[in-house]
Amino acid sequence: MPETAILLSDVTVRFAEKRLAFDCAVPAGAAVAVAGPSGAGKSTLFNVIAGFETPRTGRVELLGKDMAGREPAERPVSVVFQDNNLFAHLSIADNVGLGIDPGLKLDSAARQSVFSALSRVGLGGYERRLPGSLSGGERQRVALARALVRRRPILLLDEPFAALDPAMRGEMADLLAELRAETKSTMLFITHQPEDIRRLADRAMFIEEGAIVLDEPVRDFLSRREPPGVAKFLGHSAI
Numbered sequence: 499m500p501e502t503a504i505l506l507s508d509v510t511v512r513f514a515e516k517r518l519a520f521d522c523a524v525p526a527g528a529a530v531a532v533a534g535p536s537g538a539g540k541s542t543l544f545n546v547i548a549g550f551e552t553p554r555t556g557r558v559e560l561l562g563k564d565m566a567g568r569e570p571a572e573r574p575v576s577v578v579f580q581d582n583n584l585f586a587h588l589s590i591a592d593n594v595g596l597g598i599d600p601g602l603k604l605d606s607a608a609r610q611s612v613f614s615a616l617s618r619v620g621l622g623g624y625e626r627r628l629p630g631s632l633s634g635g636e637r638q639r640v641a642l643a644r645a646l647v648r649r650r651p652i653l654l655l656d657e658p659f660a661a662l663d664p665a666m667r668g669e670m671a672d673l674l675a676e677l678r679a680e681t682k683s684t685m686l687f688i689t690h691q692p693e694d695i696r697r698l699a700d701r702a703m704f705i706e707e708g709a710i711v712l713d714e715p716v717r718d719f720l721s722r723r724e725p726p727g728v729a730k731f732l733g734h735s736a737i
């Protein structure tokens with residue numbers, strides 16, 4: 499396994515009047531919190547890594563391999579989206595099975611891995627239910643199970659805690675920490691809460707106006723009093 503899971507060099511993305519630029523090196527096995535104001539570029543960073551957004555310039559390397567021209571499905575990445583993207587008319591088991599085969603042609607080993615992923619996220623017995631009958635937190639865990647069955651070494655989570663109440667946030671953080679320990683995956687998660695960073699991350703990235711302005715061990719990040727955007731995020735008064 500290469501030491502660096504994600505390497506972005508001179509990556510730029512341009513939208514109409516916006517330019518975003520990303521440089522970073524994420525160590526393999528890290529749990530990285532990605533924070534920053536709304537519209538700063540957090541989701542765009544994920545889209546670049548996952549291959550949903552093609553950069554205008556620069557190089558994206560995942561696990562030591564250049565990703566130029568590689569479709570999202572060909573990348574060693576799973577994404578759990580914020581709105582969890584479940585299909586309302588499909589059972590929970592089928593929603594998870596889509597992570598293995600978009601045509602849902604699942605052999606018995608694949609079906610078994612759907613069952614064990616659901617049990618792993620605490621939803622054993624939910625297989626036949628429909629997403630509409632689940633709570634927000636349960637739907638989020640279904641999306642996580644779908645990411646797990648893909649067995650990709652890099653996991654991107656877009657606000658995995660957003661729909662959860664405080665108790666469920668703690669449970670989700672524990673679950674993610676356990677999964678990370680088991681799978682040794684590299685995990686990036688977007689959050690707006692310093693508490694989630696304390697619970698789960700060992701590194702933190704802060705994105706402002708389309709650039710990664712900080713990328714450092716979580717202990718350093720949490721004690722920062724500057725720059726002002728970070729102080730505000732952490733609830734520390736800026737100098």
Ligand SMILES: Nc1ncnc2c1ncn2[C@@H]1O[C@H](COP(=O)(O)OP(=O)(O)OP(=O)(O)O)[C@@H](O)[C@H]1O
Binds near residue numbers: 516535540
């Ligand atoms: N497809 C697109 N076309 C045009 N502009 C876009 C597109 N995607 C993102 N942007 C713009 O790029 C900037 C960064 O957006 P992005 O969604 O990455 O921010 P974010 O940090 O994830 O925000 P939030 O916390 O609100 O989700 C924003 O100004 C957004 O409007």
